[in-house]
Ligand SMILES: Nc1ncnc2c1ncn2[C@@H]1O[C@H](COP(=O)(O)OP(=O)(O)O)[C@@H](O)[C@H]1O
């Protein structure tokens with residue numbers, strides 16, 4: 145079939161790769177230099193109606209939407225309105241990600257486990273409440289802030305500063321919630337609104353520095369599968385995924401696409417940190433290389449309300465993603481740094497997240513620049529191969545974390561010359 149993928153980061157590179165390796169013809173807008181090797185890039189205005197028109201003109205069989213902003217802008221509604229199947233939630237259903245205050249209230253209405261919270265639309269009340277919260281406390285801008293709207297406040301002064309910041313920058317509304325402890329894990333559900341299939345669980349590493357310290361980033365590395373205990377998985381399915389899909393149906397907002405559950409495995413069970421309305425980035429770069437079945441077919445089936453969960457199959461084995469970020473990231477990433485990529489072997493792929501071509505040469509153009517991925521039979525072997533591959537990339541000043549997987553005791557297995565590539 146002919147598939148149109150919308151977006152241009154590492155996640156979209158992984159989506160395009162998953163479709164292309166099944167022999168589909170892939171179009172992508174706006175795409176990036178890595179995606180250009182696998183798909184026909186289409187220059188296009190990026191508003192919902194233009195994108196839907198593009199899908200019609202190109203006669204595509206299914207549209208797969210990567211980034212959240214397009215969902216919030218109503219791309220899926222615009223496609224569906226023109227009779228083009230699109231994989232992703234409608235604008236109204238994407239509120240599950242786009243409005244954290246609404247999302248928390250939804251979880252409360254449907255008994256979905258999450259941190260206790262209060263939502264505020266006025267600075268004065270929010271400040272008064274935060275002053276009484278036990279520390280640390282978590283302050284969240286309710287709107288889409290590209291991973292930059294959350295502060296874990298260790299002092300009341302920090303909480304106050306975060307609140308002032310949110311109300312001067314975006315002003316809309318804020319969520320103040322209890323701090324949860326435990327391992328963080330991502331579970332993705334591919335769904336047609338009713339039926340669903342889970343991907344293997346994965347774990348991102350969100351801070352810039354090793355040891356989980358420093359500023360939050362979009363994600364610095366992923367391991368997959370995360371070893372989720374069976375009892376936790378059962379709770380996640382019944383109390384989180386199924387209650388969410390049923391709740392969305394009950395509220396007249398049937399949810400189609402990828403339901404991303406960001407979870408904390410707390411001492412009292414799994415709880416929702418947040419929902420996202422699409423594949424995670426960089427989780428997609430870890431999960432999709434393990435997908436054995438046909439993503440484009442699942443997307444089409446789900447968009448038509450006919451997902452066959454049994455047909456969604458992942459290979460045994462593991463994957464690891466190491467993010468190479470630009471110097472200065474996350475505050476001020478340096479752009480225009482030349483990059484030379486090494487050759488890759490089977491089970492190795494370097495996804496482009498923030499690259500551009502300058503006079504025919506590959507350069508950095510964003511914060512997270514490359515997602516270096518390897519798959520192998522074991523997680524330790526996947527980590528070893530991913531780090532070895534990352535070390536062969538020529539990219540001056542690149543930042544990477546050497547402790548991806550360390551939280552669960554995984555470590556990069558030494559690569560030797562004689563290892564098969
Ligand atoms: N209640 C909480 N307790 C502990 N850590 C949290 C809590 N809420 C968020 N975090 C941390 O902050 C990160 C970002 O928060 P999240 O709600 O996912 O917002 P976003 O991804 O939109 O920035 C999470 O991945 C998690 O590491």
Ligand SMILES: [Mg+2]
Nearest residue numbers: 291406417418
């Ligand atoms: Mg998040």
